[in-house]
Amino acid sequence: MVTVADTPLDGRCPDGNIASRWDQRKRDLKLVAPNNKRKYTVIVVGTGLAGGSAAASLAELGYNVLSFCIQDSPRRAHSIAAQGGINAAKNYQNDGDSVWRLFYDTVKGGEWRARESNVYRLATLSTSIIDQCVAQGVPFAREYGGTLANRSFGGAQVSRTFYCGGQTGQQLLLGAYQAMMRQVSGGGIKLFTRREMLDLVVVDGIARGIVTRDLVTGKYETFVSDAVVLCTGGYGNAYYLSTMAKTCNVTAAWRCHKRGAYFANPCFTQIHPTCIPVSGDHQSKLTLMSESLRNDGRVWVPKTKGDTRSPDQIPEDERDYYLERRYPSYGNLAPRDVSSRAAKERCDAGFGVGQSGMSVYLDFSKAIKEDGESVIREKYGNLFHMYERITDENPYKVPMRIYPAVHYTMGGLWVDYNLQSNLPGLYVLGEANFSDHGANRLGASALMQGLADGYFVIPYTVGDHIATRKVKPITADRPEFHDALESAKSRTTAILNVNGTHSTEHFHRALGKIMWDHVGMARNEKGLLHAIEQIKTLREQFWHDVKVVGSGETLNQNLEHAGRVADFLEFAELLARDALHRDESCGGHFREEHQTDEGECDRNDADFSYVAAWQFKGVGTDSILHKEPLTFVDAPFGVRSYK
Amino acid sequence: MNHAASKNLNLTLKIWRQAGPKQAGGLKTYQVSGISTDMSFLEMLDVLNEQLIASGEEPVAFDHDCREGICGTCGVVINGQAHGPDSGTTTCQLHMRRFKDGDTIVIEPWLAKAFPIVRDLIVDRSAFDRIIQAGGFVSVNTGNAPEANTTLVPHHVQQDAMSAAACIGCGACVASCKNASAMLFVSAKVSHLASIPQGQGERSKRVLNMVATMDAEHFGNCTNTGECEAACPAKINLTNIAQLNREYLKASLFSKE
Numbered sequence: 002m003v004t005v006a007d008t009p010l011d012g013r014c015p016d017g018n019i020a021s022r023w024d025q026r027k028r029d030l031k032l033v034a035p036n037n038k039r040k041y042t043v044i045v046v047g048t049g050l051a052g053g054s055a056a057a058s059l060a061e062l063g064y065n066v067l068s069f070c071i072q073d074s075p076r077r078a079h080s081i082a083a084q085g086g087i088n089a090a091k092n093y094q095n096d097g098d099s100v101w102r103l104f105y106d107t108v109k110g111g112e113w114r115a116r117e118s119n120v121y122r123l124a125t126l127s128t129s130i131i132d133q134c135v136a137q138g139v140p141f142a143r144e145y146g147g148t149l150a151n152r153s154f155g156g157a158q159v160s161r162t163f164y165c166g167g168q169t170g171q172q173l174l175l176g177a178y179q180a181m182m183r184q185v186s187g188g189g190i191k192l193f194t195r196r197e198m199l200d201l202v203v204v205d206g207i208a209r210g211i212v213t214r215d216l217v218t219g220k221y222e223t224f225v226s227d228a229v230v231l232c233t234g235g236y237g238n239a240y241y242l243s244t245m246a247k248t249c250n251v252t253a254a255w256r257c258h259k260r261g262a263y264f265a266n267p268c269f270t271q272i273h274p275t276c277i278p279v280s281g282d283h284q285s286k287l288t289l290m291s292e293s294l295r296n297d298g299r300v301w302v303p304k305t306k307g308d309t310r311s312p313d314q315i316p317e318d319e320r321d322y323y324l325e326r327r328y329p330s331y332g333n334l335a336p337r338d339v340s341s342r343a344a345k346e347r348c349d350a351g352f353g354v355g356q357s358g359m360s361v362y363l364d365f366s367k368a369i370k371e372d373g374e375s376v377i378r379e380k381y382g383n384l385f386h387m388y389e390r391i392t393d394e395n396p397y398k399v400p401m402r403i404y405p406a407v408h409y410t411m412g413g414l415w416v417d418y419n420l421q422s423n424l425p426g427l428y429v430l431g432e433a434n435f436s437d438h439g440a441n442r443l444g445a446s447a448l449m450q451g452l453a454d455g456y457f458v459i460p461y462t463v464g465d466h467i468a469t470r471k472v473k474p475i476t477a478d479r480p481e482f483h484d485a486l487e488s489a490k491s492r493t494t495a496i497l498n499v500n501g502t503h504s505t506e507h508f509h510r511a512l513g514k515i516m517w518d519h520v521g522m523a524r525n526e527k528g529l530l531h532a533i534e535q536i537k538t539l540r541e542q543f544w545h546d547v548k549v550v551g552s553g554e555t556l557n558q559n560l561e562h563a564g565r566v567a568d569f570l571e572f573a574e575l576l577a578r579d580a581l582h583r584d585e586s587c588g589g590h591f592r593e594e595h596q597t598d599e600g601e602c603d604r605n606d607a608d609f610s611y612v613a614a615w616q617f618k619g620v621g622t623d624s625i626l627h628k629e630p631l632t633f634v635d636a637p638f639g640v641r642s643y644k
Numbered sequence: 645m646n647h648a649a650s651k652n653l654n655l656t657l658k659i660w661r662q663a664g665p666k667q668a669g670g671l672k673t674y675q676v677s678g679i680s681t682d683m684s685f686l687e688m689l690d691v692l693n694e695q696l697i698a699s700g701e702e703p704v705a706f707d708h709d710c711r712e713g714i715c716g717t718c719g720v721v722i723n724g725q726a727h728g729p730d731s732g733t734t735t736c737q738l739h740m741r742r743f744k745d746g747d748t749i750v751i752e753p754w755l756a757k758a759f760p761i762v763r764d765l766i767v768d769r770s771a772f773d774r775i776i777q778a779g780g781f782v783s784v785n786t787g788n789a790p791e792a793n794t795t796l797v798p799h800h801v802q803q804d805a806m807s808a809a810a811c812i813g814c815g816a817c818v819a820s821c822k823n824a825s826a827m828l829f830v831s832a833k834v835s836h837l838a839s840i841p842q843g844q845g846e847r848s849k850r851v852l853n854m855v856a857t858m859d860a861e862h863f864g865n866c867t868n869t870g871e872c873e874a875a876c877p878a879k880i881n882l883t884n885i886a887q888l889n890r891e892y893l894k895a896s897l898f899s900k901e
Contacts, residue, residue: 054786057786058785058786061785061786072709072715072717073707073717073768073769073770074769074770074772074773074813075773076716076773076813077709077710077715077716077717078715079709079710079715081710081714081715082710082712082714082715091792093793129787129789131792132789132790132791132792133784133786133787133789134792135789135792135795135842136782136784136788136789136790136795136842137781137782137784137842138782138805138836138837138840138842138843140797140802140805140806140809140836140840141802142802143797143798143799143801143802144799145798145799146796146798147796147797147798147799147801148793148796149792149793165806165809166806168714168810170714171714171810171812172806172809175809178776179776179780179781179782180781180784180786182773182776182777182780182781183777183781183783185773185777186777186778192773194770194773217762217763244712246709246710246711246715247708247709247710247711248709280650280682281650281680281682281683283680283682283683283687283690283691284687285684285686285687285690285711286711286712288711288712289712386732387712387713387737390713390730390733390737390738390739391684391737391739393739393741456786456787457786457787460786504694504697504698506690506694548697548698549697550696550697550700550701550702550703551702551703555663555664555763556664556705556762556763556766557702558703558705559693559697559702559703
């Protein structure tokens with residue numbers, strides 16, 4: 002049984018007309034005078050789209066910004082790998098787009114499990130993001146006359162996605178990175194690379210600093226600030242195999258959770274339909290093939306079970322274009338969760354292709370025949386090249402083979418409308434928070450959210466915290482800093498002292514298998530209960546048997562990885578428990594007990610239209626559930642149909 | 645299927661081991677077996693590291709992150725070639741099918757004065773960040789931007805800008821250059837911003853400051869050998885260096901910024 006808190010959680014959204022809520026909030030937020038801003042320090046952890054844009058924008062305002070990243074340079078953050086594009090309600094195509102439609106598509110795409118006010122603000126800010134990025138020199142695709150080009154993405158019937166070839170994330174991130182570098186040179190940002198945040202320091206109930214480990218020297222440091230802005234991305238690597246970068250982890254968010262910040266909707270994970278399939282046990286990560294490919298690529302499997310003919314030998318009438326068959330109005334551009342489940346359904350039923358039978362075709366032959374190879378090359382050249390390097394197959398000649406993989410996590414630390422967690426002074430931006438995508442994120446919306454949060458929300462809201470709470474200056478001599486530092490140190494020492502027989506990699510892979518098998522694309526009560534037991538057992542084994550070589554006083558990647566896996570082993574249990582408690586199907590969370598006759602999600606708005614925010618009570622101890630009720634007035638509940 | 649079936653390889657690896665920036669380093673020999681030709685180069689190193697951990701030896705430190713060729717974190721010299729034998733390919737995207745059973749592979753870090761060794765195969769590339777800090781940006785604060793379509797950028801101009809902006813900042817250009825020059829890296833950013841309307845305001849100042857910083861960071865001079873272009877995984881074109889030289893000359897002679 003889950004213990005539920007008595008008082009519902011309040012997202013502190015403004016009320017009134019949804020279109021003017023953000024204006025109203027901006028009117029109510031207190032300001033810090035320009036001359037005073039430099040007296041205040043803001044810590045920004047992470048340098049992806051959210052962290053990079055936040056750090057640059059806050060420094061431009063005059064705050065003293067301390068920016069931290071685990072990579073060797075802020076430009077490496079995994080936002081860089083986003084391929085397809087960024088949505089914005091510019092309606093440049095004159096095809097019926099509007100702020101309202103982007104808002105509605107996003108709420109519907111997330112199966113009515115996101116906060117209406119936040120999503121509306123996101124849709125509103127989307128247009129300013131494009132303006133800002135163009136001004137920075139981001140080379141978005143253009144029409145011959147010089148205006149901005151758009152393409153279509155899943156879950157929408159308008160063309161609102163802006164893109165830079167298949168490297169949109171890279172170009173947007175470099176825009177934010179360059180804005181950051183300008184502030185580093187001006188002294189507004191102090192940059193700390195190869196630093197890992199290992200704890201949050203809370204003083205008198207307010208977030209006042211962080212503990213880091215210098216990954217080169219092993220040295221622990223504490224940093225004091227007036228606000229902490231966490232932009233540390235998602236937790237998909239709990240599944241071991243995902244499209245995330247190898248260093249993506251839950252550690253910073255999890256340590257904040259252990260210090261009191263609520264973790265919301267962790268079971269909302271996104272499995273992306275178009276990834277290169279697993280090729281063997283050695284696999285260390287999975288590679289995404291952009292959703293934009295589904296603009297021109299057609300997904301199919303043979304109509305006959307176990308058909309081993311090569312794809313070019315299978316005639317047109319013996320192919321099952323199952324997305325076009327099941328979802329005629331969206332076809333190959335059905336949203337990610339829907340497309341992923343459809344691929345799993347076909348493969349589980351024995352129609353999958355490739356050696357393992359665990360993949361489906363993504364076929365460009367029709368587009369190449371109609372538009373010519375050069376047009377396809379210009380649109381997707383780098384993706385086709387990447388596919389060929391990895392698989393040794395030429396996608397201009399044979400269809401790509403794809404299969405779903407863990408890609409993004411909609412859940413994250415709970416935040417209110419101002420993006421502040423329940424711990425005052427701790428703000429959470431981008432993928433690290435839970436706020437805008439509900440149970441499923443639409444393609445090209447992650448970049449939009451990261452940049453909206455960093456460029457256009459946090460610059461307003463962080464000042465309100467500083468101005469209204471009048472936080473007192475403190476130093477790192479406070480016992481809270483000392484305690485947090487010692488607790489971070491002792492955890493590392495404990496890992497080094499286990500001196501067992503199995504490597505961190507072994508435990509990480511074992512956890513990944515449990516998660517993928519029982520907490521993956523399809524979940525059920527029995528499997529989830531089994532997973533929770535298995536995770537507990539694995540966690541115990543880890544603390545008795547992990548083997549980490551080397552010391553804590555040098556660069557030790559093995560030790561870094563072990564620390565992150567130790568946190569995943571705690572976090573994964575919460576993820577599974579959240580999935581168990583949410584006894585309905587919605588978006589990326591598919592409970593087999595709740596499906597329609599056609600195998601679609603059977604959502605339960607009467608009982609589950611809330612954000613599940615969990616309060617930490619100890620490792621292996623049941624967390625307390627805080628419910629934030631969700632109401633839908635401007636985008637009323639509907640059936641999420643893409644037929 | 646038209647691709648070759650996967651095979652297993654036995655390999656001899658000679659890897660640069662160095663405990664820290666001040667310690668002496670050297671090549672150490674390891675054997676790995678059963679390496680599938682479907683593995684990436686870094687997955688092969690993962691196998692070696694698992695083997696080392698099992699035997700109680702410290703694993704080889706190497707930088708990597710996205711493992712899909714875009715973050716620019718990885719990069720080692722493989723048999724004398726930065727990122728190995730395949731053109732337009734990062735180390736993480738190089739696959740073992742490129743090697744033969746019984747091969748000996750020599751693996752070294754980027755070697756350049758401006759990139760001091762941190763440990764084993766990891767180097768410090770923060771000099772690149774400092775070059776960007778010197779001017780690799782457009783000075784526009786958040787909130788100052790005009791409506792996006794008021795800045796028209798013709799298709800071909802955007803295409804050129806995009807090809808230059810595709811640089812992933814890995815440092816292979818420096819590692820492959822006999823002079824350890826950073827000209828390809830610097831030219832990519834200078835060309836990107838010089839070719840589009842948004843970059844015009846600071847065009848001269850940018851090139852002068854970035855080149856000055858490049859020199860101050862102890863990168864060598866460019867002698868137009870072209871190794872950088874051959875090694876570049878993002879296929880940054882040598883013509884960017886020609887443009888950098890033009891930009892620099894023009895700015896040195898006529899700049900009023």
